[in-house]
Each structure stands twice: as structure tokens, then as C-alpha cells.
Amino acid sequence: MRQLLFFLLAIFMVTFFYGCAYKVLKADKFLEKQEMGKAKKRIDKAIENDPRNPAAQFMLAKYYSHSVWSFDAVDSAHLYIRSVSDTFPQLENKTVKKLSKKGLDSVAVVQQALIVDSLAFAKAQAENTEDAYNQYLNTYDYLTFEEEATALRNQVAYDKAIAQNTTQAVSDFFRKYPDAPQAQKARNVFETLYYEKKTQNETLTEYVDYVKERPQTEFAEEAAFEILNIISAGAETLDYQRFIKQYNQFEASQLAQTILEGVSYEGRTDELLTHKKDSAFHFYNLEKQGLSSFQFEEIVPDSCSFIKQPFILSKQANVVFAYLKNGEKILDVNIKAIEYLGSGFFQIDDYGRDKNLVHFSQHDKLSQKAVEFQILDDFHLAKKEDDSWYLISLLGEAILKQPVDSIWKEGEVFFFKKGNNMAVASIADFKKSAKNELKSLSYLYNDYEWLDEKYLRLHSNDYETILNQRAEVFFPLEQASFNYFDAVWVKEKNGKVKVLDQNRNSLFEEDLAAFQFESGVLGVKNEMLWSVFISGFKGFPKFQYDSIRIFNSWLTYAQQDDAEYLLFQSGKKVVLKEKERYRILKNYNVAFSNVSDQIRFVEISNEKGYFKLYNGLGRMVKEGQDLDINILTPRLIQVHQNKKKQLIDSSGTEIKIKNVEAFGAFQDGLIPILQNRKFGALIVEDLKIIPAHSQSKIELFLQDSLYIFKEDNLLGISNAKAEIVVDADFEAIEFFNDSTAIVEEAGQIGIFNIYSKEYLFEDLETWERIVFGEEIFFIVRRQAGYGVINQLGEEVIPFIFNELKAYESKSKLYWLAERRLSEINYIVIAYFDKNGQVLFKEGLNFDDYLETACD
Known part of the structure; x- marks a missing residue:
């Protein structure tokens, strides 16, 4: 009986449960009519009977996602729809079928979940915060709007990080969202912010540390340029070389190398010879020994056919342009004037107020504009703006706080003038540790002078200071006068004289009243008497003379009481007797x-x-x-x-020497001697006598060996014993080489072997000696034309040219020749090397030739 009752109770409960479950679904009609209270009452009753009732939870999800609540209750809706989603797969098939007949099946659950998802995304959009979007992405299941939510979340988070403008905020973003499209931008911003923070004081140390820490970033290159800019103030060659070695992976090192190349640019530019042919000017490069690949219609040679300047001026349609010697245009402007300043820089006047400073490399970091520029040394410029001058590096790095009226450099010392006063500085004074570290100068001086080209004396009214060649203080500024004589300093102060050595130590303990110095001889005076130091400055002064006069290093005059003396450097003292002069x-x-x-x-x-x-x-x-x-x-x-x-x-x-009538003036190692109306000579080196045998003064032909003598008004050659080597048959004799002379005989010039007595060349009209190092050449003209002979008497250039001249370029000798063919109005120009090898030849019509011919 008891078992029967239990069975009947179970059947009742199940029937009741499902009955309630089905009834709760009828709350949907209240929701449709927006009768929210009735709907909630029915749902609550179902929940009260069974909190896990899937139908009741489904209706709660629909209730909280109803449009009347907008998306305020979406989180509750999500809670219940997730519960339904979890429970529904566990229901028995019979229950699922019954719920399906009432409209609740898996499709309905999914549809409701999608509605909740949509509301959740709308809520995130309304809040539009990183947290709201992350709440949606991390909480909801279907994520219908995942792509949109992710994109919005990334943008909002990125905007927030950028707005904070800190490296922490930006780095947090790309670490949290590494796949966000903004991640790379954030990394870039981070680098920008980090670079700005790391180098906020713009010091050299900050830039160096940044490059060392982050050499692969885009700002490392910028930092390297800033390092180069800062060190360029006060830089010398070694500074650039060190930079190149340390930062060779950066473009800035290439710029530093370019600057060094500019220092020697002028010496590296090749000289060009130009000629006109077929309405165009062509250029022959002497160094490369070939024609350049470019031509111009009209040019302005430096002189005749030479282009010696490191640029070429070309005129095109009344506009003048300047080109490098490789044919590259320097600046695309109409040039009024161009000047090569040095260190690879050109100053160009293009008819404007300001002049252009352009580097041969045409690097934009080496270009500037100002009223005028001056090169001070290899690595520093003076730049004029308005009426003031500024000291800058080749990279334009400012050095001084204030402009000045003028800037110049002598030796290693920079001079600055402002008004009537001057300041001085050395290159070391320009070194900077930060971009904004500009130097101040003290304008203390009103005049200056160099002492023995070793020391600089600066005047400040009646004060003086002495600097060495490196502008380092040798004597500080004081109210005194300084003089420097061959490693001896004389200091005059308050009427007292001190003599100091090179180490600024006093040579004498006494205070002196006056001094004289000449050629290493020092005279000092106490209150009454003079002492003289003729051979060095050791020992104590012996004050004994009433007056002195120092003539030179070996002779000094002195007077003591009524006696007069000549004092010699050897220490010898000669007394001048009365009335002796x-x-x-x-x-x-x-x-x-x-x-x-x-x-x-x-x-x-x-x-x-x-x-x-x-x-x-x-x-x-x-x-x-x-x-x-x-x-x-x-x-x-x-x-x-x-x-x-x-x-x-x-x-x-x-x-x-017997029977001397007269001695002549020394010349070429000989002193002429006249004996019995004949001239001989004394060889000064060994005091040997050349016997008299010449009608006129003997002249040297070959050192210590052969001499030119005259007999019957004709010249010959004899030896030191007056033995005849070449008979006196010539009107003129000139040395050609040890065995050959250029002679004139009966009005004819020739090259004559003095031993074989044969002519090597005859019928010469003119000749010119060309000395090139230890070699000697002769440009000789014969009836057929000009040619060249070397010192061995060998023909180097044939005698066929109307014009021939020697030209030296970069320690090489060239021959430039012209041959005119008047009958056809034609001229051949030819260039030869030192040994006569033809480098270039070209035929020109006479009109073209005149374009580059000298007057």
C-alpha cells in the first residue's frame, strides 16, 4: 500500500513539474504585450516551484533581454540563457519533444542567445571603453560581433594610450594587443616617446647612450647624426675618424667621411684641358689621360685652355651654371659669381640677398644660405647674417651664444672682434657636451701681436697676457709688459725688470731696471750699471759697464768709466784705445x-x-x-x-798668389784673379788656383772640373789646370750636360759634344731650359718647328710644332703642342707625357681653336 502511494506521488510531481514548465512559456504572450509585471509573476512562480526549470530560465532570459529594458539587464539575460544552454542538452528526449511543441527547442535557445549577444555588443558600444569591449569579448559565447568589437577595442585602447603620451601606456598597449593593427604604430610612438624622453636634454651623453642601447631603431640614425652635429663643434680630423670607426653602421658615418674627403677635395680634382670642336667644348683629363664624357656649348676657361679651378662655368641661353669636373651640376641656379672656399665648399651668388653654400657632395646637411661665408679652417666656418658674424661647424652647428663683428684665425688661434674689443679661443674651447651648450667669450683685449711666431701677446689697456700657439695661457693677465727673445722672457712691471727662462723661472734674483737683447746676447742693468751675457745665461750678473750696445750674436760694445771695449762671443775683450774707431x-x-x-x-x-x-x-x-x-x-x-x-x-x-793685379767678386765657387792681364781663379772650396789664361772672368761650366774661358773674344772650355778641352771657337757656351754644351758658332746654335767635338743637333734658332725635379729638358726651335730634347741629348718631341710649352700638374710634366696647317685653316693640338708619349691629339678648324687660344 505504501509503495503504491509513493508511485502515485511521483507521477503527480512529474506531471505537475512539466505542467508548470509548459505554463511558464505562456508568459511570452505577456512579454509581447509588454505586460512585464504579469510576465514576471508567472516566471517567478515557476522559478519558485523549480529554480532549475529550463523553461522558466529561458523566459527569464527573454524577460531581461526585452527591449523595454534596452541593454541594462543584458548581463542577467546572459546568465539565464547560458544556464538554459547548459541544461537543455541534458533533458530526456520525451521532455525535449514536449517543450518543442510549446516553442522551446535548441533553435529557440540559440536565437535568444544571439539576441543577448547583440544587446551585449550594443552595451559595449554605448560605453565605448576598452573594459566594455573586453567584457563582451571575454564573457559572451557566440560573439557575433567579435571582429567589430575587437577592432573597436583596439582603437579605443590605442587612443587612450596615445592620449596618455607615456612610454608605459603605449608599451602596455602593444604588449596586450600584439596583433592589433595599431600595434606597430604604438611601437613607433613608443620609440618616439622613448627617444624624446631619453634625449630630452639633448646632451652628447644621452645620444651616445641611446645609440648604444637601441642601435636597431629608426631613431638611432637620428641620434647618430645628432652626435656628429655636436662633436663637429671644435672637431679636428681625429674626431671625425673616431666617429666613423665607432658608428660605421650609420649613414652619419658616411657624412663624416664626406666631410673628410672635402678637406682634400681641391687637391684631388683633376686639371682639365679644353678645346672647342663641332660647336661644343670638350675636356681632356690630364690625370685620367682621356676625354671626359660631357661637353658644353659655351664655357669660361680659367686661362687659355686650362680649367684649373675645381669647377667649370658654362653659359646656356644667357644663364650661367657651375659644374663639378665630373660634369655634375653644382646648383640649378643662374650664377652671378662662384668661389671655392675650401674643404669641399662652394659659395654661390645667384643674384639674391643671400649666398648659397654648397658642398661638392651636394649633401643636404652640408648646404646653407647666408649673406656671406668664410672658411676659417678645415672644419669651421664664419657665417654672416645681417651685419653680424656667427661661428659654426661645417654641419651648421652653432657654437657662440652671441654674434660678433668679425671672426678670423691665425695659426691655431681664433680671433673674435666686437666693437673695439677682442676675444680669442682655441679649437678645444668649442667642444660641446650638448646642443644648447653655446659658448660665451670674454672681450678683454684691444690689440695683439705675435712674438717670434710662437707666442701671442694680448693687450688690455696697460695689462697683458701671453698665450702659446694653442691659445693656452702662458702668462695670465696682469699689469705688466712681456717680451720674448730666443727662449728668454723679459717681464717689466712697476719699473722693475725680470728675466725668465722658458719655464717662467727667474734667471736672476735681482730686480733689474732695464735690459737689451739681440741675437742671443742679453744685457741687464741694475740701478746704475750693465752686465752682459754673451754665451748663455748661466752664472750671476756682473754689473760693471756704464753703457752697452749689442750689435749681433758675436759682438757687443761696452763702456766702463772712460774705457771702451769690444766684447766677443768667445769671451775675448778688446780694448779700444783713445781715438780708435x-x-x-x-x-x-x-x-x-x-x-x-x-x-x-x-x-x-x-x-x-x-x-x-x-x-x-x-x-x-x-x-x-x-x-x-x-x-x-x-x-x-x-x-x-x-x-x-x-x-x-x-x-x-x-x-x-804671385803677381796679383786684382781679385773679383765670388761667384759659383770661384774668386776671379787678374794676373798679367789674364784671368785665372781661386777655387774657394779647396783653395786651388786655376792659372790665368782667359781674356775675361772665368765662368763655371761643370762644378770643380770644367770652366769657360775667353780667347780672341771667343769662348772655349778648359780644366782646372788651364788645359784646353774645347778650343775657343764659340760666341756663346751654355751647359747642357757633363759632356755636352749648347754653343753658338758663327751665328749658328747647336748642341755640341765637348769630347767628340761633334754636333748632336745643329741649326737651332732658340732654346729654353725646363727644370723638372732633378731632370732637365730643353724646348728647342729649329727651322721646322719646336721640339723637346732631354738632358741626354735625345729627341723627346719632334721638331714640327708651331707652339710648344711645358706644363706641370700634380707632380707630372706634360708637353702641350700646336701645329698649324694654314693652307687648310686647320690646327692640330697634341698633348704628350714627359717622355714624349702621345696622350691626345685632335684637329680643329681655326675659328674653334681661337675660342681657347691665348693672346
Whole structure:
């Protein structure tokens, strides 16, 4: 009985459950009429009876996704529709069929889920935030709008990160969403922000650290250029070389290399010879030994047919353009004037207010415009804007805070003038550690001068400072006067004189009142007397002379009480007797102009005509009554006494020569000697005598060997013993080589072998000696034309040309020749190398030839 009751109860419960389940679906009609209260009441009753009732949960999903709620309850709708989706597959088939008949099946569940999904996406769109879209993407199942939501989420997140403008926000974005289309843009923005932050102070260290840390980024190249810009201020060759080595993977290193190439650009440009043919100017490159590939209709040669400047000017339809020597146009403007400044830069006036600065490489980072430019050294420029000058590097990097009135450089020192005052600086003073680190100058000085080209003395009213060649302070600014004499400094301050050595140490303890200095000899004075240091500055000063006069390095005059002295460098002291006078002897022969200081003789004489001759060591080498003394060489003196002429050396030893009538002036190692109306000569080097045998002064033909003599007004060649080598048959003789002479005989010029007595060439009209290094050539004209002979007497260029000249270019010798064919109005031009090899020849009509011919 009990089992029966239990069975009947179970049947009742099942029947009731499904009855309620089916009834709850009727709440749909209330939803259709928007009777939300009735619908909720029926749904709640079903839920109360069975919270897991799939029909009730389905209706709750429909209830919360009803349009009356918009999408405010979409999360609840999603909760219930997911529950239905999870429960429905677990129902028995019989139950599923019954629910299906009432309109609840898997399709209805899916359809409702899609409605919920749509509402969820609409809610995310309405909020339009990263979190809202992520809520949709991470919570909902069907994601009908996944693509749209993802795209919107990425854009919103990207915009937010960009708006924050921090590296953290941007890096968070591309790390969270690496596949977003904006990810690469975000990485770019990140690099921009990171670069800006890393280099915000624009210091050299910041740029260097950035390149070291992130060498592969796009900003590493920019940072490398900034490094180059900063180091270009105060840069020298070594700075650019180091940069190239350290940053060779960057384009900036190529620019640095270009700058270095510009320094030697002018020396590397080839010289061109130009000629006109067929209405066009052609160019022959001497270095490359060939015609260039370009031509111009009209050009302006530097001189005649040469293009020596590092550019070519060409005129086209009344417009002038400038070209590099490879034919590349320098700047596409009408040129009024062009000037090569140096370091690869051209200054171009194109009729505008400002001039163009253009580099031979035409790199845009090396181009500028200003009123005027000046090259100061290999790596620095002065740029004029309005009426002021600015110091800049070749890359345009500013160096000074304020403009100046003028800038120039002498040696290693830069000078800046502003108003009436000056400042100076060295290249090291221009070094920068940041882009905005501009230098200030102190305009302390009003004048300057170089001391022995080693030191710079700067004046500031009655103050002075001394700088060395590198513009480093040697003596600081003080109210004193400085002088420099052969490694000795003299400092005058407050009426006192100090003598200092090269290390600025005082040579003497005493304060001095005055000084004299000449050629290494120093005279110093205390309050009353002078002391003289003739051979160095060691020891203590001996103040003994009332007055002194320093003539040179070997002779000083001194007076002590009533006595007068000549003080010699050797330490010898010669007393001047009463009424004696002295005279330093000189030689005015131009042959000794470079060694005049080696002629050291002084003559002392009295009123009675008694003479004494001293050499530079203070040794008396000759004395006597009525001496006429003439200095011939630093070692030889002619003495004339009582109609007797005598030759002595600097020690007083006589060089005995019989029957001397006169001595001539030294020339080519010889002193002419007239004996019995014939000329011989003294060979100064070894003091050997060439016997007299010439009608006129003997001339040198070959050093220490052969000489030209005259007999019966004709010239011949003899040796040092006066033995005849070539008879005197010629009106003129010139040295050609050791065995050959250029001679003129009976009005005819020829090249004559002095040993075989045969002519190598005859009937020469003119000749010109061409010296090239240790080689000698001769341009010779014969009746047929000009040609060239080398020093061996060999024909280098045949004698067929109307014009022939030598031309030296880059340590090479060329021959430029022209041959006129007047009968056909035609000219052949030819270029030869030093040895006569034909490099180029071309035939021109006479009118074309005149376009580049010299007057």
C-alpha cells in the first residue's frame, strides 16, 4: 500500500513539474504585450516551484533581454540563457519533444542567445571603453560581433594610450594587443616617446647612450647624426675618424667621411684641358689621360685652355651654371659669381640677398644660405647674417651664444672682434657636451701681436697676457709688459725688470731696471750699471759697464768709466784705445745673402790710418798702416796695402798668389784673379788656383772640373789646370750636360759634344731650359718647328710644332703642342707625357681653336 502511494506521488510531481514548465512559456504572450509585471509573476512562480526549470530560465532570459529594458539587464539575460544552454542538452528526449511543441527547442535557445549577444555588443558600444569591449569579448559565447568589437577595442585602447603620451601606456598597449593593427604604430610612438624622453636634454651623453642601447631603431640614425652635429663643434680630423670607426653602421658615418674627403677635395680634382670642336667644348683629363664624357656649348676657361679651378662655368641661353669636373651640376641656379672656399665648399651668388653654400657632395646637411661665408679652417666656418658674424661647424652647428663683428684665425688661434674689443679661443674651447651648450667669450683685449711666431701677446689697456700657439695661457693677465727673445722672457712691471727662462723661472734674483737683447746676447742693468751675457745665461750678473750696445750674436760694445771695449762671443775683450774707431765689415754680394751672419769681421782704425782686423772670435788676423780691407767670403779677405794685393783667410794665413793685379767678386765657387792681364781663379772650396789664361772672368761650366774661358773674344772650355778641352771657337757656351754644351758658332746654335767635338743637333734658332725635379729638358726651335730634347741629348718631341710649352700638374710634366696647317685653316693640338708619349691629339678648324687660344 505504501509503495503504491509513493508511485502515485511521483507521477503527480512529474506531471505537475512539466505542467508548470509548459505554463511558464505562456508568459511570452505577456512579454509581447509588454505586460512585464504579469510576465514576471508567472516566471517567478515557476522559478519558485523549480529554480532549475529550463523553461522558466529561458523566459527569464527573454524577460531581461526585452527591449523595454534596452541593454541594462543584458548581463542577467546572459546568465539565464547560458544556464538554459547548459541544461537543455541534458533533458530526456520525451521532455525535449514536449517543450518543442510549446516553442522551446535548441533553435529557440540559440536565437535568444544571439539576441543577448547583440544587446551585449550594443552595451559595449554605448560605453565605448576598452573594459566594455573586453567584457563582451571575454564573457559572451557566440560573439557575433567579435571582429567589430575587437577592432573597436583596439582603437579605443590605442587612443587612450596615445592620449596618455607615456612610454608605459603605449608599451602596455602593444604588449596586450600584439596583433592589433595599431600595434606597430604604438611601437613607433613608443620609440618616439622613448627617444624624446631619453634625449630630452639633448646632451652628447644621452645620444651616445641611446645609440648604444637601441642601435636597431629608426631613431638611432637620428641620434647618430645628432652626435656628429655636436662633436663637429671644435672637431679636428681625429674626431671625425673616431666617429666613423665607432658608428660605421650609420649613414652619419658616411657624412663624416664626406666631410673628410672635402678637406682634400681641391687637391684631388683633376686639371682639365679644353678645346672647342663641332660647336661644343670638350675636356681632356690630364690625370685620367682621356676625354671626359660631357661637353658644353659655351664655357669660361680659367686661362687659355686650362680649367684649373675645381669647377667649370658654362653659359646656356644667357644663364650661367657651375659644374663639378665630373660634369655634375653644382646648383640649378643662374650664377652671378662662384668661389671655392675650401674643404669641399662652394659659395654661390645667384643674384639674391643671400649666398648659397654648397658642398661638392651636394649633401643636404652640408648646404646653407647666408649673406656671406668664410672658411676659417678645415672644419669651421664664419657665417654672416645681417651685419653680424656667427661661428659654426661645417654641419651648421652653432657654437657662440652671441654674434660678433668679425671672426678670423691665425695659426691655431681664433680671433673674435666686437666693437673695439677682442676675444680669442682655441679649437678645444668649442667642444660641446650638448646642443644648447653655446659658448660665451670674454672681450678683454684691444690689440695683439705675435712674438717670434710662437707666442701671442694680448693687450688690455696697460695689462697683458701671453698665450702659446694653442691659445693656452702662458702668462695670465696682469699689469705688466712681456717680451720674448730666443727662449728668454723679459717681464717689466712697476719699473722693475725680470728675466725668465722658458719655464717662467727667474734667471736672476735681482730686480733689474732695464735690459737689451739681440741675437742671443742679453744685457741687464741694475740701478746704475750693465752686465752682459754673451754665451748663455748661466752664472750671476756682473754689473760693471756704464753703457752697452749689442750689435749681433758675436759682438757687443761696452763702456766702463772712460774705457771702451769690444766684447766677443768667445769671451775675448778688446780694448779700444783713445781715438780708435771700429767698423763691422760686411759683404754685399747676393751670393751670401742667406749666410750674411757667417761673415764676422770688425775693423779698428785710428786717425793716423793704422788698421787692425779682428775675426768673429776676437782674434786679430791683420794689422798695418793704410790697409784697404775687402771681405770676399766668410773665410777670405782681400787686403790692399802699398799697391800690393793680398788674400788671407779668417785666421790671418796668407794664400800666396804671385803677381796679383786684382781679385773679383765670388761667384759659383770661384774668386776671379787678374794676373798679367789674364784671368785665372781661386777655387774657394779647396783653395786651388786655376792659372790665368782667359781674356775675361772665368765662368763655371761643370762644378770643380770644367770652366769657360775667353780667347780672341771667343769662348772655349778648359780644366782646372788651364788645359784646353774645347778650343775657343764659340760666341756663346751654355751647359747642357757633363759632356755636352749648347754653343753658338758663327751665328749658328747647336748642341755640341765637348769630347767628340761633334754636333748632336745643329741649326737651332732658340732654346729654353725646363727644370723638372732633378731632370732637365730643353724646348728647342729649329727651322721646322719646336721640339723637346732631354738632358741626354735625345729627341723627346719632334721638331714640327708651331707652339710648344711645358706644363706641370700634380707632380707630372706634360708637353702641350700646336701645329698649324694654314693652307687648310686647320690646327692640330697634341698633348704628350714627359717622355714624349702621345696622350691626345685632335684637329680643329681655326675659328674653334681661337675660342681657347691665348693672346
